[in-house]
Amino acid sequence: MNQFENKVAVITGAASGIGRALAMRCAEEQMKVVLADVEVVELQRVEQELQSAGATVLAVVTDVSKEKDIQTLAQKTLDMFGAVHLLFNNAGVGAGSTIWQSTLADWQWVMNVNLWGAIHATQIFVPMMLKQGTECHIVNTASLAGLESGPGNSIYRVSKHALVSLSETLYHELKMIQSKIGVSVLCPGFVQTQICDAHRNRPAEYSKPGDIVEPSPMSSAIDQFIRSGVEQGISPKEVADHTFLAIKSNRFYILPDPSYKEPVRQRMEDILNQHNPTFVIPSHI
Template sequence: MGRFNNKNAIITGAASGIGRALASRCAADNMKIVLADIEEEALYKADKELTETGATVLSVVTDVGNEGHIHTLAEKTLSSFGGVQLLFNNAGVGGGSNIWSSSIADWQWVLNVNLWGSIYTTRVFVPIMLELQEDCHIVNTASRAGLETGPGNSIYRVSKHALVSLTETLYHELKLTQSRIGVSLLCPGFVNTRICDAGRNRPSEYSKPGDITPPSLQESMIIEFIRAGVEQGVSPDQVAAFTFNAIEHNKFYILPDSESKDAIQQRMEHILNEHNPTFIIPETQE
């Protein structure tokens, strides 16, 4: 998919971070943009900023982990713009402690957003795209955490590994149908976003008393390491540029963090050689 002018794009998690950067890039390419996000105030702020640049924008408050919200998103998109050619499944959160200490509410919240959100949008929007019978593209935002192994951030890792498999399978299935829908898997490393503060948007049904367990000292150290990496990470604009370049060239794997390839290669070699997993601690800038 090499031409974006006058195309329609839906972006989940569009109010901040990578999603907000993707929206700006869509606006620069003269696309009609549907912004979907659960954070209402930030969503309408993004809407106002983009509209002031002359962009055509529709904002829909959306919890991607709620199937009904995705159907509403589709209905509003079709009634306003008539179709969608680009779908960015970008919404994502992190939460919980280690695998055995994380609450069921932690698991439900993170998996609902990071995995079920993409399942819902795929089921709803792929048929719409197929019916258009024109060039379309889907980008699922996973993470380098979905291509490697390691301790900490456990539910996030599980969700992103599942999203990698979902996206690869979707790619193959669409190829078999000879559809005109391209698919890309975005796996960034550390990006300077508010992912570490995702709890600000945690729905009340996943925050019952006793559900949130204080992290242990070891877990706190991992959390602080991740936060430092995020604060020193690449800009969302850089990730958006990588992403659009990949769409233009119909490229599936998008790895903005070149250093992640070492860890990915090590994991693949361990699997092929039947070695036990090891972990490379990602480097952060001084």
């Protein structure tokens, strides 16, 4: 997909971080931009930013974990713009502790947003794109955590591994039917976003009394490691720029920071050599 002007982009998790940067880049490419997020105030702020820059924008408050919200998002997009050409399944959250200390509510919230959000959007938007018969592209925001192995960030890591597999399978299935829909999976390492404070958007239904577990020394250390990495990470704009280069070249795997390739290489070697998993810490962290 090389031509973006006047095409329609839908971005979930668009109110901040990578989603906001993708929205800004879409506007620069003179696309019509549909913003989706649960953060109402921040969503309105991004909408106003883009409109002030002259972009045509539609903002839809959307909880991607709810199928009805994605259906509403799709319908409003069609009603206003008549099509969708670029879909960014970008919304994501993190919660919980170790595998055994994380609560059921932690698992439900993270998996419902990170994985089911993409499943809902895929099932609703892909048929629309196929019916259009036009050149389209889907980008699923996974993570380096979906390509390597290591301790901590447990539920997030599981959800992102699943999202990588979903993306790979979708790529193969669309290719088999010779569709005009391209697919990419975005796997950044540390990026300067608010992912460590995702709890700000945690619904009450996933925060019942007794569900919160006191962090252990190990989980606290891992959390601090992740926060430090995020603070030193690349900018969301860099991620958006790499993403558009990948879309233009129809490249599936998007790794914006090449310094993070070593953990991925080590995991592949461990699998092929049938070695036990190795935890590789990026050299610059």
